[in-house]
Amino acid sequence: MKRATSRRERQSTFGEAALASISLDRADREPLHRQLASELKRLILAQAIAPGARLPSSRIYAEELGVSRATVVAAVDELIAEGYAEGRHGSGVFVAPDLPDHVLRAAQQVTPVAEATLPRPDEVRPFQPAAPELALFPHEIWAKLMLKTWRNPVRELLASPDPLGWAPLRLAIADHLRAFRGMRCAPEQVVITSGAGEALELLGQSILKRGDKIIIEEPGYILIRRTFTELGFKTAPIPVDGDGLDITKGPKDARAAVVTPARHYPLGMTMPLSRRLALLDWARQHKTWIIEDDYDSEYRYHGKPLPALMGVDEAGVVISLGSFSKTMLPGLRIGYLVVPHNLIADISAVMRERGARVSLFLQPVLADFMRLGHYAVHIRRMRRLYTKRQLVLREAIDRHAKGVLATSPEPAGMHLICTLENGMDDREAAKRAARIGLLAPALSDFFAGKPFRQGLLLGYAGFDEAVIDASIKKLADALR
Amino acid sequence: MKRATSRRERQSTFGEAALASISLDRADREPLHRQLASELKRLILAQAIAPGARLPSSRIYAEELGVSRATVVAAVDELIAEGYAEGRHGSGVFVAPDLPDHVLRAAQQVTPVAEATLPRPDEVRPFQPAAPELALFPHEIWAKLMLKTWRNPVRELLASPDPLGWAPLRLAIADHLRAFRGMRCAPEQVVITSGAGEALELLGQSILKRGDKIIIEEPGYILIRRTFTELGFKTAPIPVDGDGLDITKGPKDARAAVVTPARHYPLGMTMPLSRRLALLDWARQHKTWIIEDDYDSEYRYHGKPLPALMGVDEAGVVISLGSFSKTMLPGLRIGYLVVPHNLIADISAVMRERGARVSLFLQPVLADFMRLGHYAVHIRRMRRLYTKRQLVLREAIDRHAKGVLATSPEPAGMHLICTLENGMDDREAAKRAARIGLLAPALSDFFAGKPFRQGLLLGYAGFDEAVIDASIKKLADALR
Structure with a gap:
């Protein structure tokens, strides 16, 4: 550096x-x-x-x-x-x-x-969830692809950009989703966005009407609730159980449901097939939409993942969101939306009205990075690394935090949920962590209503073994 | 290529x-x-x-x-x-x-x-307004800066990006605006966006409330009206005269006015000092906002530009928008918003709620490109080129389109407005141009209400002399 x-x-x-x-x-x-x-x-x-x-x-x-x-x-x-x-x-x-x-x-x-x-950007602090390992990204390869693409750009790169995204990137993402997620989508179903926030805005401007009621998971991803509220929608948070969201508990007049079936965020359970089929039935019968947030499904360490919900949707009711911020680098800000065939025309119209927002400059570079296999190799490498780091985190908790923190192994993801064994309120625990320079979000803050479960989210992906061990020691002392 | x-x-x-x-x-x-x-x-x-x-x-x-x-x-x-x-x-x-x-x-x-x-992106067709020259961009320098920045990135580039933008880019833009536009702004007033659309959204989420009335220029930039309408605002289009917008003709209950004082879009006149002072007075007295769209002020060929409205605003009522899509390449999609000191806290809060949307990957590259003087040299080079191309366009009209098209010299900008001397309706003329592969937007399409002036917008910046001459010959034939 x-x-x-x-x-x-x-x-x-x-x-x-x-x-x-x-x-x-x-x-x-x-x-x-x-x-x-x-x-x-x-x-x-x-x-x-x-x-x-x-x-x-x-x-x-x-x-x-x-x-x-x-x-x-x-x-x-x-x-x-x-x-x-x-x-x-x-x-x-x-x-x-x-x-x-x-x-x-x-x-x-x-x-x-x-x-x-001007303030310096925040350093990544342990245990920031969703922070990937930054030093092992293949920066040299990435930078050389940038040079190769832009020192003598193809004609199409200089024209006004297609608001839906650079065609070869849409193709590379479709290929990736087919190989990794069992989603047989065509590239024209893939729309490039700056991430989940913009993707939700697009849906708010196309398939949903202001005032519509949208089912969200409780607890869940805060940005989703906030974005929908800002856009003028009503959100209906439905408490999840050990199998994730039960759609039959949702209000009858909802127009859409946002779900994380691959791995609930932030609790981590996978939605079983029966619940998935119930969701698909619900959407088909009520002519509603399922918005599948497939946020970190690349990081599965054990067992076969169930294919994406969109992969088994025959009725064209599932929309899927994904991003590269967790698998590559947080500053990338490139995500995507996969829409069923019957929605392509509507979404295209909205995108063309809004005008292109995602810079074209990285899209061909990312397309090459994927096409040449660098992306898949990087994911595999990180998967091995994160498997090990999760183990290191669990061992560190056993070693330093007995009676203070407890957790159990997870087959996927980038964080563990730790319960506070000494009964401390999780917001108080998060405050104490912040005071000693650590970032350990309270599970309570992921609830829209009264939290029915407490704990701390500890991300392990972005931190090396020595840092994890030393930080858990510090954290345990602060929580005693 | x-x-x-x-x-x-x-x-x-x-x-x-x-x-x-x-x-x-x-x-x-x-x-x-x-x-x-x-x-x-x-x-x-x-x-x-x-x-x-x-x-x-x-x-x-x-x-x-x-x-x-x-x-x-x-x-x-x-x-x-x-x-x-x-x-x-x-x-x-x-x-x-x-x-x-x-x-x-x-x-x-x-x-x-x-x-x-997947469709290929549209080729740039003559006379697309606002299309810059693409082949003379210093691609080699730009690509090498990308390589230099990203093959061994500084630590700060790997952290979660600041939603307000990369600090050195905010500084470079503040420096640029001081040198080019007489805007003595501090870097913390500069907020990086993906362009005008996102900038207007941000303002809609911070200083304005749904249902607020906003004065816009008639004719004017279509994206502005469309974005504000989509966001739930009421727009009040006020016809401009030879001096641009006269704020005294606007409704009394407006909350903001969007203006192009440097050079009205698309008609091209500069707002004189008296109108500018009246605007500032209006905003100060009514506690309203002036949104200054400073869209292509880098391209002034004769005479000294008046400083930006924001440069003479003592009361903190002016917000300025700018972009690099016209001075660099259309695919870049990086713009900025300059807010008065009293608004920094509000805008920061909204940006942090939304999360970073503009990729961090180009921001340090653009900052270096500006800091090392490449941006200023490129603008100067394009300024000389476009001066010549405007002349070539006017000569081509004299040579090939007598009695069909007429225009007059402009001291700035990237397009000329041509009147239809044979009385043809401008929308009909634009249709005929499209039929022979040319893009010549009808002035009528820039009006919200009934157009009080007709003509064609002919962009000259992005097309070489031979193309301009041949295309005017074709266009004149099609309009006869």
Whole structure:
């Protein structure tokens, strides 16, 4: 890892950027060299050219601005004469490091650029759930694919992007879902989004009407409830049992249900076949929709996964959501929506109305990454690593947190739910964890209503063995 | 420009991707080699491993799956015995190019991946307005910056992205706006978005309430009206005159006004100082908001631009929108919102609720591209090019379209408005243009109500001289 560029390095290159903002008017009665001198003074005053910065050579000015070198020399002479700049023998002209008093007074009225005022992004802290291992991502391969794609882009990459996504990526995702999730979807069913938030918005603008009632799982993923509420829908949280959501307990007038059948979020159980068939029946009979959030099904460590609900949907009532933020890197922000054939036209119309939102620049790179097998290899590698890390977390709890935390093995996922054996309230426990720099969300915070179960979510995927062990020791001490 | 990868090349590498989807269960009573053989058959049937593809070596299988090579050899032997695969002396094992009948029957039930069913993205057609020149973008520099940033990313790039955007990009944009637009904004006022659509949504979720009335320009940018309507706002289109929007003609109960003071879209006039001051007064007195869409102000060819409205706003009532889609490439989909200091907290809260949507992967690359001066140089280069192309368009109209089209020079922008000298309805003219493969939007389509002016929008920025000349000749013939 290298360090971010220093402020000094940034400033030294500013001259050229500022150059492009200079505007000269040949029709003006003021001579060009005076106009140029005024413009340069303006930029120096605004600190768009920093004190001490080297000015571009007169040849570059002349070329960029389309004026003679004599004009540039005359303008720069004026700057030097008035103390804005100074010539250093043999090495060019520099903005004066100490500007004269009258210049300084003017400059002080300009708001300085406050680099230090911007907060640094949060570091990933143990035990952030859903944080993948970052250091083992094949950055070199990924960066080279970027270079290969964009140094000489194919024509189609330069046109206005298709709001539904880059066709080869839609194809690669369809292939992936067929191999990994038993979903025989065609690429035209795949729509590229920035993630679950945008996907829910799209559904809110196409298949659902404002005020519709939507069944969600209780507990469940907070972003889903929040997004639907923001969009003007009513959410109906239905408590899950050991088999996940029981659709027969939901309100009769709901228009859709959002479910995590592969692995309930955050509790982790898999929905058995009987419940799945009941869900499909419900949607078919009531002409409602099932929104399947297939959020981390790539990480299954033992046993065969049931195919995605969408894989057994004959009636075209299931819509599936997926994302790459957990299998690749959190900053990627590329997700997808798989819609049944009968919905393609509606979703396409909405996407075209909204206009393309996901940058085209990463889509061909991701398509190549998948097509060339790098994605599948990376998932397999992470699967092995995370299997081990889950074991390390469980052993660390046994070793350091007896009587404080308890948990049991999970065949899949990136986090474990730990119960608080000493009866501490989970929100209090989460607060204590935060106080010592750890992130251990309280299960209570995943409930819309009164929580019927407590615990802490401990993510293990993104942290190495030593960190997991040491952090559990710290956490156990904090919770005693 | 190179061609996209062929289907053949894609298939030949599928084996490894499919490999990662294989799931073996050591607790199962079925021997591992039988499980492996079944899984491989499943993948061959699903065409996840294509007919004729080479299977990975037994060493790779053994390593990836954590089984002995003997297990792999036994499984592959079963595949060969049943006709799914064949060994070629010395070069490994391949999926049978012609599968046995019973296998074929099963395979035919699998929906084939329909690559050809996905439409190609639309080519850029003359005279698409707002289409920049694509071939002269410094692709090599851009691609190398991508490589440099991502082959060994700094730690901060791997953390959860800040929903407000990558700090160095916010800083680079603040610097750019100061140099180019006289907007002395601090980087914390800059919020990264995917473009105008998302920016308007954000404002709709923060400063405005559902049902609020918003003044828009008539004619104006269609996406603005559409987005606000979709979000549940009322839009009040106010006809512009030669000086742009006159805020005194707007309804008294409006909560915000969206304006293009630098250069009205699509008519092109600049709002004079008196109107700007009236706007600022209005917002200050009524505690309303001005949303300044500064959509292409980098492209000014003659005269000094007035600074952005936000540059003279002392009361904190102006919000400014900008984008890189017109100055760089349309597929980039990175824009920004500059908010006054008093709004930073509200917008931050909404952004954090929504979660990060813009990929982090391009933000540091764009920040470097700007910081190192490439962006400013590119804009300056395009400015010279577009100056010339506007002239070429006007000369082509003089040469080929006398009595059909008329236009006058513009000091800025990427398109000209042409009047139809033969009195043809502009929508009819746009239809005729479309029929011969040209894109010349009718001015009438930019009106919410009855159009009070007609004409065609002809973009010139993205097309070379020969194309402009030939296309005007074709267009004039079609309109006669």
